[in-house]
Each structure stands twice: as C-alpha cells, then as structure tokens.
Amino acid sequence: MNELLAQHTAFFKELVGSERFSTGTSHRELHVRDISAHHGSLPAGVIFPVTTDEVAKILAFCYGNDIPMTPWGAGTSTEGNPVPVCGGLVIDLTLMNRVIAIRPADLQADVEPGVLRKELNRQAGQFGLFFPPDPGADATIGGMIANNASGVQTVKYGATRDNVLRLVAVLPHGEVIHTGCKAPKSSSGYDLTRLFIGSEGTLGIVTEITVKLSGIPALRMAATIQFPDLASASQAVGILIGSGLGPAALELLPPGLICLMNREKGLGLAEVPTLFCEFHGSSDPVIEETAALARELCEECGAVGFRHASDEAGRTALWRARHEAWETIHRAHPGLESLIVDAAVPISAYPEMVVFAQSAVDRAGVIGYVFGHAGDGNLHVVLVGDIRDESAWAKLEAVNHAIVEEAIRKDGTCTGEHGIGIGKRKFMPLEHGASYEWMRRIKTLFDPKGLMNPGKIF
Ligand SMILES: Cc1cc2nc3c(=O)[nH]c(=O)nc-3n(C[C@H](O)[C@H](O)[C@H](O)COP(=O)(O)OP(=O)(O)OC[C@H]3O[C@@H](n4cnc5c(N)ncnc54)[C@H](O)[C@@H]3O)c2cc1C
Incomplete structure (x- = not known):
C-alpha cells in the first residue's frame, strides 16, 4: 500500500x-x-x-x-x-524521547522508546550510572529492545534482554498492556517482557521501558594483544573468559581491518590478528594485577605483543575505532555495499568458526573482514561487493550461507545481535525446526491480520 x-x-x-x-x-x-x-x-x-x-x-x-x-x-x-x-x-x-525518571536508589530508569542510548547515558552519568548494552550506533532504546541489541560490553553486562525489567506495549489492534515489574526478580507467569524483546516490532509497539542501570566503574583499562595468527588469537578468547578475570570487552580484529583503522585513525597498531580487551576495577594495583595475569595467559596461547593503558584518551580512541569499524570499511570501499554475517557459536567452537569463516572468504576470493564480539562467541564478517553485479553478490551470499550453516551445525545461531529482519529469514527453519512453527503461531495470536511489521522474521 x-x-x-x-x-x-x-x-x-x-x-x-x-x-x-x-x-x-x-x-x-x-x-x-x-x-x-x-x-x-x-x-x-x-x-x-x-x-x-x-x-x-x-x-x-x-x-x-x-x-x-x-x-x-x-x-x-x-x-x-x-x-x-x-x-x-x-x-x-x-519524538517519544523523554527520560521519564532516573531512580538511582533502584539502579533503574523509566524511559520512552525514542530515547537515544547516548542521551540516556549522559543523563544516568550524572548519578554515576550507565545503561550497559552498547551497539556502536546511537540507537533508540525501543530499537535496541526490538532487536535485542548488544555490543562490546555484553560479555560482562549482558545484552538488552538482560537489562530490561518492564515494558508498556501497544498490541497491533490498539490494546495497551504492561509486562514485568520493577522488582529485580520475578517468577510470575510467562515472561512477556522477554517475548517482546527481540520481536522486531512484529508483536506491537513498545511505548515505555524500565531499564536496569549499572554503576560506572572506578577504573577502566584497555589492552591490545597481538597474535601470530587468527587461530591463536581466538584460542586465547576461551582462556580469558574461563580465567575469572571477567573482561568487560573482548573483541577480535583481523590484520586487514587494523590496517584500515591505522590508516584512518592513526592507531599505530601492528597489523596482525589482535584482541581488543577491557578490564574494570576499583584500584590501580587490582587493574595492574589483572593486566599481568591476562598477559601471562595470552602469552601461553602464543601472544607476541601486549599493550595496556588506563588513560581515558587512548581507551576512547581504541573503542571509537572499533565502534566505527563498519563505517571505516565502507569508506575504504566507496560505492560498494556490505552484507554482514552475525553468526554466534558456543565459546569452545569460536576458534574453529573463525578459521572456517576466514577460509570461506579466501576460497571465494571476495572482500571480507572477519572480526567480532569474541567474548560472546559472536562473529561478524563484513562482506563487501557491488550489489548491481549479480554474480559477484551471489558469491557473498554463498559465503554468508556457508558460515551461518556451519554456525548452526555447531549449535549456534544465524544472528547474535542484529536480528532476523529481511535478510536472515531464510535461516529460520534450519535454526529452529519445529519451534519456528510455534513462533508463527504466537505471531498469529498477537496479529491475526499480519499487519504489524509484515515481512520480518517470517
Ligand atoms: C555502525 C553500526 C554498528 C552497529 N553495531 C552493533 C552492535 O555492536 N551490536 C548490535 O546489537 N547492533 C549493532 N548495530 C545495529 C543497530 O544499531 C541495532 O540493531 C539497534 O538496536 C537498532 O536500533 P534503532 O533505534 O536504529 O532501531 P531501528 O533500526 O529503527 O529499528 C529496529 C527494529 O525495531 C523496531 N522498533 C523500533 N522502535 C520500536 C518500538 N518502540 N517498539 C517496537 N518495535 C520497534 C523496528 O520496526 C525494527 O524492527 C550497529 C549499527 C551500526 C550502524
């Protein structure tokens, strides 16, 4: 229409x-x-x-x-x-962009869906608090809920799903409902809050949200850790996660992307497989001890370089470069479009998955950058090509397919954080089997006419 x-x-x-x-x-x-x-x-x-x-x-x-x-x-x-x-x-x-209330004593905020993540953090920051889910983009809280967005700090603080307590939602026919409550926990009935989170606007519109806030850590230390190859870098991920050191971010970056970041942002990093890592702590000695232990563990996995710093400027520059990775790739390939793989696997399967993805890209002879939120087993491959060239684009689709199928074979998912939208609908039957039909029945129960964000997920 x-x-x-x-x-x-x-x-x-x-x-x-x-x-x-x-x-x-x-x-x-x-x-x-x-x-x-x-x-x-x-x-x-x-x-x-x-x-x-x-x-x-x-x-x-x-x-x-x-x-x-x-x-x-x-x-x-x-x-x-x-x-x-x-x-x-x-x-x-x-325009529904009011932070209705910040309640520091409860570590909570009530917000409208159009509030931007950075604005919520600016206001919560005045109380020493922040909302941890952090997709690189300055997304709205409503959009983050609909996609169950996450980001570099999810490894420590969880995804959007883990940071929402209560919603007001309008159902497709106009009925207003409340889900959840403001208590930190509840065992009361079906969890409709989490049904709405990740539903991509297909079940209704969220108009008010109670989010959990966390305390801003006293000290933050960022580290870059260099490895001779992608396999050893991704092996170190599982070791760091299992170490109890509790990284607040753990990202894998390939040499090709580091090269683009160096060129654009002057980071001066060695162009080898690298982990970007962050630790939070309450005092300098604690943070230094954490760094020393992390270094030792990474060296056991073959790390050839380890640089860490607690200065805010260096830390901010590093994470800014990481958050802008997608834009940096696009600026390096003007006129081309990208197809983003977003598979996620159990952490033990991550090293194999990374090697599989890189060889799929190499075998197909396409432009592709393999990186990701390694600490969550989440692998992004930004595949770049000319969408007007059908056979070239078909090659990117084939690489995407191969990686997603491998991730599902390893008990993973076709999307760790971006959602299904239009692009990943084709993987739903393979990933969910009979559950896919039950999802469809839920959709029909809420929206029998199929008018709410049609053509998404299903
Ligand atoms: C440079 C860049 C980096 C990114 N990095 C990450 C990342 O690290 N992690 C990550 O998870 N994502 C990432 N993303 C993707 C994106 O930012 C997230 O998916 C984000 O949650 C989208 O929010 P939005 O406000 O832009 O929503 P939109 O894109 O406008 O909408 C998202 C979905 O929400 C629905 N929707 C919007 N508002 C409501 C509402 N109030 N009620 C019901 N449904 C609603 C829409 O219909 C749609 O289905 C990145 C994007 C960019 C551009």
Missing part, C-alpha cells in the same frame, strides 16, 4: 496535527532503508506519535482499516528490520 485514502489521511491529521504526520516524498524516502542493502516499498505516510494513547489510537485505526504498520527508531538496523515491505504507515517513535 503506497497511498492512503483521503479518510485515512484526515484521521491521522486530526489525531496528531499536520506537523507530525507526513505523506511528503522526503519523509517517506527517509523511512524506506536502514543501513543494509535491503530495499523496501515506499510507505504511504509517516507518523510521529508522542504518547502511548496516540500510539494506541493509530494502531487501532490501522488495524480496523487494514493498513500495514512498521515501527521505526533510529533506522540503524543491519537486516532491513525497520524497512517497510508492504508500504503502509511508518510509525516513527523518535
């Missing part, structure tokens, strides 16, 4: 005013692509609600009038998750 009827337009304008509802081409075109190469179908209109009540009225009207609905956060997804595939109405949540 690429056009709305006059009575639809009149209803939306009456509800929110003309300044928060648009059928203009520029607004519609801004809501048809995320950062992936997936193209959608131009939405007929974009609406910007500011209250739960408005969301409820919009959804009830759309449901009654068979208008497809797609929720939208910051649009930073990598699998087409917020891309409308049936046109209809895009519901942009970015």
Whole structure:
C-alpha cells in the first residue's frame, strides 16, 4: 500500500496535527532503508506519535482499516528490520524521547522508546550510572529492545534482554498492556517482557521501558594483544573468559581491518590478528594485577605483543575505532555495499568458526573482514561487493550461507545481535525446526491480520 485514502489521511491529521504526520516524498524516502542493502516499498505516510494513547489510537485505526504498520527508531538496523515491505504507515517513535525518571536508589530508569542510548547515558552519568548494552550506533532504546541489541560490553553486562525489567506495549489492534515489574526478580507467569524483546516490532509497539542501570566503574583499562595468527588469537578468547578475570570487552580484529583503522585513525597498531580487551576495577594495583595475569595467559596461547593503558584518551580512541569499524570499511570501499554475517557459536567452537569463516572468504576470493564480539562467541564478517553485479553478490551470499550453516551445525545461531529482519529469514527453519512453527503461531495470536511489521522474521 503506497497511498492512503483521503479518510485515512484526515484521521491521522486530526489525531496528531499536520506537523507530525507526513505523506511528503522526503519523509517517506527517509523511512524506506536502514543501513543494509535491503530495499523496501515506499510507505504511504509517516507518523510521529508522542504518547502511548496516540500510539494506541493509530494502531487501532490501522488495524480496523487494514493498513500495514512498521515501527521505526533510529533506522540503524543491519537486516532491513525497520524497512517497510508492504508500504503502509511508518510509525516513527523518535519524538517519544523523554527520560521519564532516573531512580538511582533502584539502579533503574523509566524511559520512552525514542530515547537515544547516548542521551540516556549522559543523563544516568550524572548519578554515576550507565545503561550497559552498547551497539556502536546511537540507537533508540525501543530499537535496541526490538532487536535485542548488544555490543562490546555484553560479555560482562549482558545484552538488552538482560537489562530490561518492564515494558508498556501497544498490541497491533490498539490494546495497551504492561509486562514485568520493577522488582529485580520475578517468577510470575510467562515472561512477556522477554517475548517482546527481540520481536522486531512484529508483536506491537513498545511505548515505555524500565531499564536496569549499572554503576560506572572506578577504573577502566584497555589492552591490545597481538597474535601470530587468527587461530591463536581466538584460542586465547576461551582462556580469558574461563580465567575469572571477567573482561568487560573482548573483541577480535583481523590484520586487514587494523590496517584500515591505522590508516584512518592513526592507531599505530601492528597489523596482525589482535584482541581488543577491557578490564574494570576499583584500584590501580587490582587493574595492574589483572593486566599481568591476562598477559601471562595470552602469552601461553602464543601472544607476541601486549599493550595496556588506563588513560581515558587512548581507551576512547581504541573503542571509537572499533565502534566505527563498519563505517571505516565502507569508506575504504566507496560505492560498494556490505552484507554482514552475525553468526554466534558456543565459546569452545569460536576458534574453529573463525578459521572456517576466514577460509570461506579466501576460497571465494571476495572482500571480507572477519572480526567480532569474541567474548560472546559472536562473529561478524563484513562482506563487501557491488550489489548491481549479480554474480559477484551471489558469491557473498554463498559465503554468508556457508558460515551461518556451519554456525548452526555447531549449535549456534544465524544472528547474535542484529536480528532476523529481511535478510536472515531464510535461516529460520534450519535454526529452529519445529519451534519456528510455534513462533508463527504466537505471531498469529498477537496479529491475526499480519499487519504489524509484515515481512520480518517470517
Ligand atoms: C555502525 C553500526 C554498528 C552497529 N553495531 C552493533 C552492535 O555492536 N551490536 C548490535 O546489537 N547492533 C549493532 N548495530 C545495529 C543497530 O544499531 C541495532 O540493531 C539497534 O538496536 C537498532 O536500533 P534503532 O533505534 O536504529 O532501531 P531501528 O533500526 O529503527 O529499528 C529496529 C527494529 O525495531 C523496531 N522498533 C523500533 N522502535 C520500536 C518500538 N518502540 N517498539 C517496537 N518495535 C520497534 C523496528 O520496526 C525494527 O524492527 C550497529 C549499527 C551500526 C550502524
């Protein structure tokens, strides 16, 4: 549906005013692509609600009038998750951007879904607190919930799923429900909070969230650890995780990507397989002792270099380079698109998985950077190519397929953090077997007409 009827337009304008509802081409075109190469179908209109009540009225009207609905956060997804595939109405949540309350005594905050992660951390920081899940992008909390996003600190603090207590959600037909509670734990009934987390906007729209906050660590130390090959670097990952040293970040970077980062950011790192690592502690001696132990363990795995520093500038530069890896790769290959592999496996299978992925890239003769949130067994391969060249793009798809199938064979998953969206739907039957049918039944129970973010996950 690429056009709305006059009575639809009149209803939306009456509800929110003309300044928060648009059928203009520029607004519609801004809501048809995320950062992936997936193209959608131009939405007929974009609406910007500011209250739960408005969301409820919009959804009830759309449901009654068979208008497809797609929720939208910051649009930073990598699998087409917020891309409308049936046109209809895009519901942009970015104006619902109030941090309603920060409650330091409970280590919690109540927020609206359009609050950006960095803004929440800026406000929580005034109380010495932060919200740990950290996708590189400045995503909205609603988008992070819908994709169950995570990031470099997930190895210590968990994914979004582990940091949310309670939601207010509007179901596709407009009913408002509350899930969970503000107690730190609960055994009460089915966990609808976690059903919504990772549902990619296919079950309804989240309009209020209670998140858990953590204390900002007193001291942080970043380390770069160099290895002769990818296999020894990835073996050290399991050793560090099992050591009890509790790394707060543990990332694997390949020589090709370090080379691009050096060129763009002047990091001056040796261009060999490297682990970027971070430890948190309460005093200098504790942190130094942790570094010494980590160094010893890595050297036993063949590490050839170990540099660590607690200075904030060096640490920030390192993590900034890591967070901007995707942009750095794109800037190095202008005019090309990327396909991002996001497989995850049990930590013991990580070394084999890394070697498998690198050889799949080499065998196919394509451009591909193998890296990832190693501490979570999460492997990214950014495959780069010309999407207009069908046979070249088919080679990237084949590499993606081979890596995902291998990850599933190793009891892993096709997506550690980016979600299914459009791009990974094809792997769902293989990964979930009969459970996939039960997921479909849940979707049908919430959304019998299939109007809520259609074409995603299923
Ligand atoms: C440079 C870069 C690095 C990244 N690194 C990481 C990373 O390390 N880890 C990681 O996990 N991700 C990463 N991502 C992906 C992305 O940032 C996350 O998936 C993020 O959670 C998307 O949030 P968003 O606000 O952009 O949501 P959008 O992309 O706008 O939407 C995401 C999904 O949420 C739905 N949605 C949005 N708001 C709501 C709501 N209120 N209620 C219900 N559904 C809703 C949408 O329909 C869609 O399905 C990265 C992206 C970029 C560009």
